[in-house]
Amino acid sequence: MSKYVSLYVHIPFCAAKCKYCDFLSFDGESYGIMLRYVDALCQEIRAYQPIVSDYIVRSVFIGGGTPSMLDEGLITNIMAFIRKSFKLEKDAEITIEANPGTLMHQKLIGYKAAGINRISIGLQSADDDMLKKLGRIHNFDQFVASYNSARRAGFDNINIDIMSGLPGQTIHTYVDTLSRVLDFAPEHISAYSLSVEPGTPLAEDEELLSTLPNEINDRRMYDITKQLLAAHGYYRYEFSNYAKSGYECKHNMVYWTGGEYIGLGLGSSSYFQGKRFNNIRDLNDYIEKMDAISEKFNQDISPELIYNEAVRNLRENITPIYIDSRIEEFMFLGLRMTCGVSREDFTERFNKDIYEVYGPVLNKYIGDGYMAMSNDRIYLTDKGIDVSNVILADFLLDR
Numbered sequence: 549m550s551k552y553v554s555l556y557v558h559i560p561f562c563a564a565k566c567k568y569c570d571f572l573s574f575d576g577e578s579y580g581i582m583l584r585y586v587d588a589l590c591q592e593i594r595a596y597q598p599i600v601s602d603y604i605v606r607s608v609f610i611g612g613g614t615p616s617m618l619d620e621g622l623i624t625n626i627m628a629f630i631r632k633s634f635k636l637e638k639d640a641e642i643t644i645e646a647n648p649g650t651l652m653h654q655k656l657i658g659y660k661a662a663g664i665n666r667i668s669i670g671l672q673s674a675d676d677d678m679l680k681k682l683g684r685i686h687n688f689d690q691f692v693a694s695y696n697s698a699r700r701a702g703f704d705n706i707n708i709d710i711m712s713g714l715p716g717q718t719i720h721t722y723v724d725t726l727s728r729v730l731d732f733a734p735e736h737i738s739a740y741s742l743s744v745e746p747g748t749p750l751a752e753d754e755e756l757l758s759t760l761p762n763e764i765n766d767r768r769m770y771d772i773t774k775q776l777l778a779a780h781g782y783y784r785y786e787f788s789n790y791a792k793s794g795y796e797c798k799h800n801m802v803y804w805t806g807g808e809y810i811g812l813g814l815g816s817s818s819y820f821q822g823k824r825f826n827n828i829r830d831l832n833d834y835i836e837k838m839d840a841i842s843e844k845f846n847q848d849i850s851p852e853l854i855y856n857e858a859v860r861n862l863r864e865n866i867t868p869i870y871i872d873s874r875i876e877e878f879m880f881l882g883l884r885m886t887c888g889v890s891r892e893d894f895t896e897r898f899n900k901d902i903y904e905v906y907g908p909v910l911n912k913y914i915g916d917g918y919m920a921m922s923n924d925r926i927y928l929t930d931k932g933i934d935v936s937n938v939i940l941a942d943f944l945l946d947r
């Protein structure tokens with residue numbers, strides 16, 4: 549029987565580093581390095597071929613970094629290797645993350661021809677001064693041009709990323725961003741609240757930090773997001789994600805429902821065949837190791853041995869997932885979705901009723917109105933989502 553898997557493909561390049569960013573991405577790399585990286589990535593994709601014949605790929609997410617730094621030829625190449633190694637479902641969701649300022653019409657036409665059918669554009673704010681302060685490479689007009697180009701190129705599934713809780717952001721400027729985004733009527737909106745990560749330039753910038761909105765305004769922005777997006781027909785299906793009906797991100801749903809996914813490329817994470825693991829994070833090391841694998845393809849070596857060597861060279865932090873961790877993850881990730889978790893699904897996966905494992909916790913939170921049960925589903929209420937960190941901690945199992 550076929551099994552399902554999703555693919556995450558990491559492109560670790562950006563035109564410049566945003567002040568708040570702690571993702572694995574490099575700025576200022578030459579085109580030559582990008583070419584070598586894509587070659588290496590294609591070798592990794594190719595190495596998977598002998599072991600994925602039983603799998604069907606439901607979604608591909610090309611994320612970063614800024615994947616739209618890559619021209620259409622390189623994305624076409626990556627997609628061609630994916631299609632050679634993996635079986636893609638007929639209507640697989642294939643997303644590329646993009647930043648305004650890197651999305652030209654020609655590129656978009658090429659992406660579409662390569663099979664990309666969803667674009668996720670990082671706008672973050674419609675306020676040009678704010679974008680500058682954050683170190684973003686684009687202004688609002690460039691976003692408008694990119695968005696319109698994507699529509700003209702035929703993309704009918706577009707996400708826009710925005711952020712609240714930004715330095716100097718007021719309720720007024722945040723609502724202005726929301727309203728301008730709503731004018732475009734994208735199919736999906738991701739609305740995250742800024743988190744200041746240690747080690748980022750923002751974390752060291754006292755002046756910017758002193759202008760972060762206070763807790764009351766932060767809370768108001770969160771409430772306004774929910775109300776305004778609901779009023780415009782966007783369904784909140786996860787804490788920070790809103791979609792028009794039928795446009796929920798299939799790829800993210802795989803993460804939140806405990807599905808298997810393979811991470812390809814530098815530093816990417818996987819959950820595959822009962823294990824979690826990461827790829828190495830050193831760019832030169834990754835390229836060299838995959839160059840060595842590339843040579844093996846020209847020798848008389850079985851594809852299975854090449855796969856074994858590739859994963860031995862690439863993977864680190866390999867953790868087998870035991871039953872208790874699987875149960876916890878099922879709850880932590882599933883409760884991020886507003887539809888919560890299915891009681892029947894829980895029983896099918898773990899061979900026991902959810903109340904056998906979590907009876908006291910569920911009774912407490914359902915009794916206090918933080919969680920609710922409707923038919924087969926158990927979920928956090930609005931009141932529960934507000935204090936989700938505290939609630940989710942109670943779903944850790946004693947070991």
Ligand code: SF4
Pocket residue numbers: 561562564565566569570571573612613614647670
């Ligand atoms: S574009 Fe995204 S990945 Fe690149 S530096 Fe900015 S936040 Fe980080």
